[in-house]
Amino acid sequence: MAGKTLYDKIWDAHVAHEAEDGTCLLYIDRHLVHEVTSPQAFEGLRMAGRTVHAPDKTIAVPDHNVPTTLDRIGGVIENEESRIQVDALDKNAKDFGVHYYPVSDVRQGIVHIVGPEQGWTLPGMTVVCGDSHTATHGAFGALAHGIGTSEVEHVLATQTLIQQKSKNMKVEITGKLKPGVTAKDITLAVIGETGTAGGTGYVIEYCGEAIRDLSMEGRMTVCNMAIEGGARAGLIAPDEKTFEYVKGRPHAPKAAQWEAAMNWWKTLYSDDDAHWDKVITLKGEEIEPVVTWGTSPEDVLPISAVVPAPESFSGGKVDAAKRALEYMGLTAGQKLTDIEIDTVFIGSCTNGRIEDLRAAAEVLKGKKIKDGLRAMVVPGSGLVRAQAEEEGIAQIFQDAGFEWRLAGCSMCLAMNPDQLAEGERCASTSNRNFEGRQGYKGRTHLVSPAMAAAAAITGHLTDVRTLN
Amino acid sequence: MEKYEKFTGIAAPMPLVNIDTDMIIPKVFLKTIKRSGLGVNLFDEMRYDRQGNEIPDFVLNKPQYRDAQILVTGDNFGCGSSREHAPWALADFGIKCIVSTSFADIFYNNCFKNGILPIVLPQEDVDKLMDDAERGANAQVTVDLENQTISGPDGGEISFEVDSFKKHCLLNGLDDIGLTMEKKASIDAFEAKAAQERPWV
Ligand code: SF4
Numbered sequence: 001m002a003g004k005t006l007y008d009k010i011w012d013a014h015v016a017h018e019a020e021d022g023t024c025l026l027y028i029d030r031h032l033v034h035e036v037t038s039p040q041a042f043e044g045l046r047m048a049g050r051t052v053h054a055p056d057k058t059i060a061v062p063d064h065n066v067p068t069t070l071d072r073i074g075g076v077i078e079n080e081e082s083r084i085q086v087d088a089l090d091k092n093a094k095d096f097g098v099h100y101y102p103v104s105d106v107r108q109g110i111v112h113i114v115g116p117e118q119g120w121t122l123p124g125m126t127v128v129c130g131d132s133h134t135a136t137h138g139a140f141g142a143l144a145h146g147i148g149t150s151e152v153e154h155v156l157a158t159q160t161l162i163q164q165k166s167k168n169m170k171v172e173i174t175g176k177l178k179p180g181v182t183a184k185d186i187t188l189a190v191i192g193e194t195g196t197a198g199g200t201g202y203v204i205e206y207c208g209e210a211i212r213d214l215s216m217e218g219r220m221t222v223c224n225m226a227i228e229g230g231a232r233a234g235l236i237a238p239d240e241k242t243f244e245y246v247k248g249r250p251h252a253p254k255a256a257q258w259e260a261a262m263n264w265w266k267t268l269y270s271d272d273d274a275h276w277d278k279v280i281t282l283k284g285e286e287i288e289p290v291v292t293w294g295t296s297p298e299d300v301l302p303i304s305a306v307v308p309a310p311e312s313f314s315g316g317k318v319d320a321a322k323r324a325l326e327y328m329g330l331t332a333g334q335k336l337t338d339i340e341i342d343t344v345f346i347g348s349c350t351n352g353r354i355e356d357l358r359a360a361a362e363v364l365k366g367k368k369i370k371d372g373l374r375a376m377v378v379p380g381s382g383l384v385r386a387q388a389e390e391e392g393i394a395q396i397f398q399d400a401g402f403e404w405r406l407a408g409c410s411m412c413l414a415m416n417p418d419q420l421a422e423g424e425r426c427a428s429t430s431n432r433n434f435e436g437r438q439g440y441k442g443r444t445h446l447v448s449p450a451m452a453a454a455a456a457i458t459g460h461l462t463d464v465r466t467l468n
Numbered sequence: 469m470e471k472y473e474k475f476t477g478i479a480a481p482m483p484l485v486n487i488d489t490d491m492i493i494p495k496v497f498l499k500t501i502k503r504s505g506l507g508v509n510l511f512d513e514m515r516y517d518r519q520g521n522e523i524p525d526f527v528l529n530k531p532q533y534r535d536a537q538i539l540v541t542g543d544n545f546g547c548g549s550s551r552e553h554a555p556w557a558l559a560d561f562g563i564k565c566i567v568s569t570s571f572a573d574i575f576y577n578n579c580f581k582n583g584i585l586p587i588v589l590p591q592e593d594v595d596k597l598m599d600d601a602e603r604g605a606n607a608q609v610t611v612d613l614e615n616q617t618i619s620g621p622d623g624g625e626i627s628f629e630v631d632s633f634k635k636h637c638l639l640n641g642l643d644d645i646g647l648t649m650e651k652k653a654s655i656d657a658f659e660a661k662a663a664q665e666r667p668w669v
Contacts, residue, residue: 016658023633039501081499132550148552150581158648197544253668261668316485316542434490
């Protein structure tokens with residue numbers, strides 16, 4: 001019998017029921033909840049007279065809608081609809097007795113940053129959230145994926161999810177990364193290779209030396225964007241770095257339970273003879289700092305490249321590329337480094353962790369952002385913010401001319417007041433460059449934190465390696 | 469949920485690839501705590517200008533497609549966020565079936581929970597239905613979930629695959645949660661076992 005992949009092992013450990021046609025009830029160990037995709041689910045429970053099956057495995061935190069400006073402290077949310085959603089979460093968390101980090105709590109932040117930070121996310125778990133970037137938690141060797149609101153209600157009511165198993169895909173990044181190349185560049189380069197639908201139907205396991213060399217923060221960045229590659233989830237096998245990160249976190253196991261957990265966690269890897277339905281290999285040394293030029297995360301190129309001609313694509317992509325260039329206000333043949341920007345956003349569940357802020361601060365140290373540019377840092381959680389202040393990173397950002405914000409999703413999806421104006425162009429460390437994502441007719445270039453910092457200094461997209 | 473019955477309707481062509489959930493329902497409309505009423509804002513930024521006037525060129529604004537029930541679309545429809553507001557908006561508009569060569573995973577699942585049938589077909593079949601859709605009301609399309617076929621006005625049934633459980637639920641308008649709760653004994657047994665094996669969870 002062939003060996004098992006990591007995904008197979010986690011899956012097998014969580015099947016609560018299997019029907020004849022292979023439809024499974026997958027047991028869910030952690031259910032994360034935020035204010036935008038949950039109100040209708042809680043409402044559904046109320047209407048049916050149902051309760052939350054496992055409130056102790058359910059963690060709620062408002063993040064998408066909350067203002068990140070300093071006046072939030074002690075204030076009310078001005079936008080009425082946003083306030084209604086946050087108030088609804090306050091009430092639902094209380095009524096149904098789930099763990100909750102309200103806006104006023106220093107631990108509040110983006111749900112995918114808070115979960116790991118508080119030790120809710122552990123290796124071998126199943127983790128779901130009504131949010132596509134739940135894939136982030138896969139960095140711990142957890143099976144983590146996004147679900148819709150009907151499924152949120154299903155998990156609340158039953159602690160299970162109706163699932164069919166996905167196929168196994170291995171993405172191996174061999175060798176070492178060159179200086180200036182980061183986890184963000186890896187994950188974008190992979191999407192550039194597979195396309196946004198390349199992972200559809202698969203769970204991806206990332207492996208190889210370049211992945212092993214990444215910190216936990218970097219691994220979360222890689223898994224975060226598995227969804228942009230179309231995969232249901234991204235995973236990385238847990239190792240010493242994982243255990244080190246988890247140990248001592250508030251909700252991590254302690255003492256004898258820690259030992260028991262470690263015994264199981266150490267079996268969580270793909271067997272040598274496991275079967276893969278698809279394998280992709282990239283050479284770490286060949287990955288360059290990348291940027292996106294279009295309106296899909298697959299529109300990615302090394303920073304040294306030029307804007308492509310739509311005719312260089314085939315099929316429906318020709319028209320999509322034409323539309324993208326028009327939307328982005330770019331012309332084929334233009335050097336990517338000549339693209340001037342108006343705004344820089346550092347934050348999001350992709351790149352809002354302490355290591356990301358350190359990387360950007362390293363580039364910004366002793367420098368100023370370009371005159372007239374708007375730049376903001378939105379830490380991924382209150383604790384990331386506090387740590388950055390303690391390390392003096394916050395000061396570097398502020399001295400350079402960045403706004404230093406409170407935690408939340410902010411301009412990653414621009415549901416709160418942080419938005420691009422029409423035609424404004426942003427170098428952003430977030431994960432989506434869709435039309436209108438950061439504001440109506442706003443233009444987004446996805447980059448790593450170091451590249452975002454470099455762009456802030458020069459005022460145009462810049463290869464961070466050329467700055468001194 | 470209503471039972472999903474065989475129907476014949478107008479198909480609208482949307483050949484663009486990678487139509488994402490932000491296009492289907494921009495995030496400004498996610499601030500609702502209800503499921504209903506999103507249809508008027510379906511494809512909002514493509515459908516209306518900043519003053520709220522309809523953009524005449526947009527397919528669903530054209531007289532022949534205003535009552536479309538089927539969308540024939542480019543690759544990777546529904547990519548992006550997990551927001552169920554996307555299928556809510558589509559369903560509220562009256563869309564009951566979407567045809568593409570591929571769908572994003574979460575969106576695909578969300579459709580079934582809201583009475584929308586997403587059909588995956590090979591490129592040549594999508595192209596053929598796209599041609600039919602270009603002809604508007606002159607070329608109605610029939611969707612038959614029971615027999616797993618979709619056919620244009622010129623005959624020629626195209627068969628499609630669909631997961632048997634999802635088909636069963638859609639055909640009978642079944643509520644997933646109710647069905648799962650019938651398996652409570654299995655869930656309880658699993659929990660008891662897991663509490664032994666992985667007490668730290
Ligand atoms: S930071 Fe962006 S991608 Fe992440 S959860 Fe928030 S909105 Fe979604």
